Amino acid sequence: MDFKFARLQYPKDLDWNLIKCRVNKYHVKSIFIILSLGSCGFFLVENLHQVKDGTWNNYGIDCDIVQKYLKGELKDEFNYKDMQIQVQHLMISKDKTTIYSTFEHRPLLNCLEADHPHLSHVLREDIMIKPNKSYTYYNLRDENATEFNTKHAQQAKDVMEMIFKDKRNGFFVEAGAYDCEISVTLPLEDHYGWTGILVEPMPLTYNLCKQVHRQAHLIHTCLGTKDRPYFTKFDFESAGDVMMSNTSAISTTAGFASQERASVIEMQCFPLYSLLLALGNPTVNLFVLDIEGFELAVLESIPWDKVDIEVLDVETDLAGIFQKDSSREKIIKFLDEKGYDRFSHRNDFNKLTGKYQNDLFVRRDIVKKFNVKQIY
Structure with a gap:
């Protein structure tokens, strides 16, 4: 055709x-x-x-x-x-x-179905920004952003110390890459030569991402919750408010729209499977999923028999707030049924939500291969 x-x-x-x-x-x-x-x-x-x-x-x-x-x-x-x-x-x-x-x-x-060749071609050649190997330095606002001792790098530090033990040249997907500097995967890329896909829907932070010179593919989209691309309402200001008490609330970052307002626009979201196929469906050593409460919907849309995802780092403290049929317990149960064991992050308590923010899921063959143990 x-x-x-x-x-x-x-x-x-x-x-x-x-x-x-x-x-x-x-x-x-x-x-x-x-x-x-x-x-x-x-x-x-x-x-x-x-x-x-x-x-x-x-x-x-x-x-x-x-x-x-x-x-x-x-x-x-x-x-x-x-x-x-x-x-x-x-x-x-x-x-x-x-x-x-x-x-x-x-x-x-x-x-088009998620695995249609034309969709793969368009994502790879037209929509994704390829890593520019001519850049030999990062353009950072914080020169320490690549280090493992920063707050946002704690997740990466746990992944390396608990699981991969200084593994080089890994592949990641980070959904909710923000400005690509406050990023879970930046230290892995800088210190260990990892690469992957950075997914960021917010226009302002996506433009900041382009300036950082990351050595990974970058795409301005949202991860889909369906098995094909589709248009959906996306709120570039906030996915919604989280009530902290009867009188106060905090606003999350951008996410799927929970109400109509000026910051909402129709975005075209793409399935994770399509993004991976565009790059040859590589083994994903680490999938960071931080999309303001709709993590379970994305997980449920993945054809698990067609992808190879070893470790997931999933934000769970907003589960059930915006996607009403979700909860942290449902995410843990779902991934347990897919063959993943859960581990805890260190120093991960979110004072704003009053919960631990992220959960680490390691596929059982990887647990055995690397002798993964919980560390505190």
């Missing part, structure tokens, strides 16, 4: 009534039909709620039709256009900082 790419630019005063955005039962059209408009470039959407078709109906692309074609159930030939739709978003944060961001929506990808 030949995927064709269309990059279209329309004038700002475009009359949306002139644009057709439908897929009929006989063929899959490109999302938008040009009526003598524009030249090559990117199609820019400034306010999705002003258009007839958008994320709410996958920009008019019917995934059922696409799937029927891919399965050979439709006999006619089709040309699919993998539209790259640039969505601009302006947000004023609580501290009055103006955050101006551009996101790419590619609705055709939502119709």
